[in-house]
């Protein structure tokens with residue numbers, strides 16, 4: 001994980017959204033612990049910068065669930081047919097901000113335990129919840145965002161219900177929201193993909209980890225050159241389509 005890189009990408013993605021109040025929203029985000037908070041106390045990305053990494057993971061997952069069309073629009077296809085059209089700024093806002101409720105939410109406590117990787121005992125830090133604004137989860141995210149920028153109805157519903165049936169007291173209302181605005185289900189799916197398939201406890205899973213860009217080298221003719229990435233004849237492709 002590269003937090004500085006993630007901050008730069010997050011800011012660049014947010015800068016593509018043209019909406020009144022974006023400057024105030026970014027001010028809130030930069031002053032808060034959004035860039036340093038974990039994504040959870042112990043389940044996924046329980047580490048500094050985890051919330052930011054998770055938000056970017058959800059964006060990557062959501063963009064890949066959808067099919068990009070021209071004019072900053074995505075199609076949400078179902079069984080090979082376009083079910084609805086989703087503007088790209090809705091994709092960016094819902095993915096990157098769905099968990100903004102986790103700002104001012106975690107704190108670091110200490111417990112007496114063996115220090116990781118040693119036999120030494122001492123005060124070991126761990127994340128715990130200290131919710132400074134106890135207003136729930138999805139609805140709280142929607143409320144925080146709406147204090148700064150307007151949200152379209154699909155965006156509002158998607159962020160509100162992004163936990164899906166895992167956190168829904170009123171399943172009938174959630175079911176109605178999914179029918180009304182399919183982005184609700186797309187965002188929930190992307191959130192599940194990120195937390196279950198892309199993320200480990202303290203970093204992304206290996207295939208989704210940040211890698212330093214390689215310095216351009218000289219082709220010595222022995223490393224395979226341009227043929228290194230070619231599929232083996234009669235075998236499987238060497239590159240992973242999931243990336």
Ligand SMILES: [Fe+2]
Pocket residue numbers: 098099137162163
């Ligand atoms: Fe969430």
Ligand SMILES: [Fe+2]
Pocket residue numbers: 054058098099191
């Ligand atoms: Fe999430």
